[in-house]
Amino acid sequence: xxxxxxxxxxxxxxxxxxxxxxxxxxxxxxxxxxxxxxxxxxxxxxxxxxxxxxxxxxxxxxxxxxxxxxxxxxxxxxxxxxxxxxxxxxxxxxxxxxxxxxxxxxxxxxxxxxxxxxxxxxxxxxxxxxxxxxxxxxxxxxxxxxxxxxxxxxxxxxxxxxx
Numbered sequence: 159x160x161x162x163x164x165x166x167x168x169x170x171x172x173x174x175x176x177x178x179x180x181x182x183x184x185x186x187x188x189x190x191x192x193x194x195x196x197x198x199x200x201x202x203x204x205x206x207x208x209x210x211x212x213x214x215x216x217x218x219x220x221x222x223x224x225x226x227x228x229x230x231x232x233x234x235x236x237x238x239x240x241x242x243x244x245x246x247x248x249x250x251x252x253x254x255x256x257x258x259x260x261x262x263x264x265x266x267x268x269x270x271x272x273x274x275x276x277x278x279x280x281x282x283x284x285x286x287x288x289x290x291x292x293x294x295x296x297x298x299x300x301x302x303x304x305x306x307x308x309x310x311x312x313x314x315x316x317x318x319x320x321x
Contacts, residue, residue, distance in 0.1 A: 221307060232292045244281045
C-alpha cells in the first residue's frame with residue numbers, strides 16, 4: 159500500500175507522501191537528512207547540516223564528512239499550506255466523510271469513489287504547515303561533491319544493501 163499511496167499522491171506537489179509519517183526512534187524527518195524510504199517510512203543515515211558529533215549523527219557519518227552550512231534564509235514556512243480535509247489522487251470523484259457520536263464514543267465513516275484502478279486519499283484533521291528549502295548553487299554543489307561518499311557509507315559502513 160505504501161508505494162501506491164506515494165505514487166498517487168506525489169503529483170499533488172506537496173513532497174513525497176509517507177505511509178508512516180510519524181516520527182521514528184530517530185525523530186522527525188529534518189532538512190538535511192540523508193537516508194532512504196523503506197515501506198513508506200523514512201530511515202535516516204545522518205543529517206548533512208549537523209556536526210558529526212551531534213546526537214542525530216550518532217550512527218556515524220561518511221569519511222571526509224563536512225556539514226553543509228545551510229543558509230536558513232532559503233527556508234520558506236507556510237502555516238496552513240495543506241488545508242484540513244481530504245486530499246485525493248487523480249480519479250477520485252467523490253468523498254463523503256461522516257461522523258457520529260454514541261454512548262461508546264465517537265465513530266466515523268469515509269467513503270470515496272474512483273475512476274482509476276488504484277487511488278489514494280489523505281484526510282487531514284487539521285491544516286498542516288509546509289516547510290520548503292529552496293535549492294541554491296551551494297547546496298547543489300555540496301550534494302555533487304558528496305553523493306559518492308554518502309552512497310559508500312550507506313552501502314558499506316551501515317551494512318545495508320543499496321539499490
